[in-house]
Amino acid sequence: MASAAEQLASNLNFSTFAKAEDLKKRLWFTLGALLVYRLGTYIPLPGLNPEAFAQAFAGQSGGILGLFNMFSGGAVERMAIFALGIMPYISASIIVQLMTSVVPSLEQLKKEGEQGRKVINQYTRYGTVLLGVLQAYGIAVGLESGNGLVADPGWFFKISTVISLLGGTMFLMWLGEQITSRGIGNGISLIIFAGIVAALPSALAGTLELGRTGALSTPLILAIIVMVVGVIALIVFVERAQRRLLIQYPKRQVGNKMFQGDTSHLPLKLNTAGVIPAIFASSLLLLPATLAGFANSASVPSWATTIVAALGHGQPLYMVLYGAMIAFFAFFYTAIVFNPKDTADNLKKHGGFILGIRPGERTAEYIDYVLTRITVIGALYLMFVCILPEVLIAQTGVPFYLGGTSLLIVVSVTLDTVAQVQGHLIAQQYEGLIKKSKLRGGKRGR
DSSP states (O other): OOOHHHHHHHTOOHHHHHHOHHHHHHHHHHHHHHHHHHHHTTOBOTTBOHHHHHHHHHTTTTSHHHHHHHHTTTHHHHTBTTTTTTHHHHHHHHHHHHHTTTOHHHHHHHTTTHHHHHHHHHHHHHHHHHHHHHHHHHHHHHHHHSTTSBSSOSHHHHHHHHHHHHHHHHHHHHHHHHHHHHSSSOHHHHHHHHHHHHTHHHHHHHHHHHHHHTSSOHHHHHHHHHHHHHHHHHHHHHHHOEEEEEEEEOOEEETTEEEOOEEEEEEEETTTTTTHHHHHHHHHHHHHHHHHHHSOGGGSOHHHHHHHHHTSTTOHHHHHHHHHHHHHHHHHHHHHHOOHHHHHHHHHHTTOEETTSOTTHHHHHHHHHHHHHHHHHHHHHHHHHHHHHHHHHHHHOOSSOOOHHHHHHHHHHHHHHHHHHHHHHHHHHHHHHHHHHHHHHHHHHO
16 A cells, blocks of 8 residues: 555646745755856956966866866866865765764764764865865966966965865855755755756767767767667666665554554665765776876876876776776775664664564674675666766767766756655645645534
8 A cells, every 4th residue: 555655746746836835936046056056167267367278178188177077067177266166075075974984983973963963064064175275276286387377376376276266165065055955955966967967968069060070970879869868767777776675663562552563664775875986986097197197298107108098988997997996986885874783773772673584783784785785786787887988989989978977976866856856745735734634623623
């Protein structure tokens, strides 16, 4: 039998959306905030020569700068005040999350509920400032080392660059929090989503132009479109897939009444690590090419040049290492974000148990057993989605990079946003039902 929430979700329609005034306000606020973000990606840093930087960036777009440019919505390519994007905040969040599994005091804060989360969030903000200052200063020094990129090099340019880039990151962090609280949620994810989606029209137009000029054949373009649709369908299926463990709660007596035992499910996502393994693997593999691009070609040893060439997009060594690192980070990050022992302790505390499994340590071992095996499937799925574009580049010579990472982010954020909108609509229907029941009760009382 369907639950009340499922019945309400099935009854959602356009008339329900039209009556949801609060949801419409949240949607308009979210769109306005994302528009502000997009405008900020076109405001250049003071003291920089945009034309000279565009030429210098063209030679580095295949490295890690291209990855950051994708996440920042093209702000790195234009070296705008939002060039750092939200990446320092994401990096600080991941670092703090990793430290909560190593530092006992942070692990204790994580278990203290809302108050502990506020302290951890504050640590994350401090980490964002520190990483932002270091990255912004590194960018300022790198810009000054370029020929003709900076009109007046010196400490004034360094300080103004650090303040501008750090201010842009902190503003985006605040904007993401506002979207989460006053918009439709997932503020940080929506900012990254908007940056990636903003580049899709130009990428599509460029692909069609290549087809018009004959650089790409029409069957190949159609095959790419079919492949993208198929990969999107696969991502939707896997991201929504769960392994549900049946949890049984025993009968309990409250006063003179005996309540029957209840059952529920412990959902384990097939891809618990999300898109983090792909981002980590891409960043680490693109780092050597980026460093070699900034270095003087005469000072780079021949063996280093050979390694950098072997780690290029579409190369066999790159694809092997890419897949291996994705698998490693999938297991590593899953172990960080999900603790079977804590889950088993919480079930035991509330009287729940898995049928046929003894509560406590045996339950933790069983959950870890199941989680390890579904993570194998999740890692293979991530490897397939991320390596498929590399195979396409190697076999067909497609002159653009169709990133599996960007596709994962776009589809995942879209699914989360749709779920948030449905949650608001269900809450609206619940409120309507409660008001109707109160009115009926008042009429009967009269």
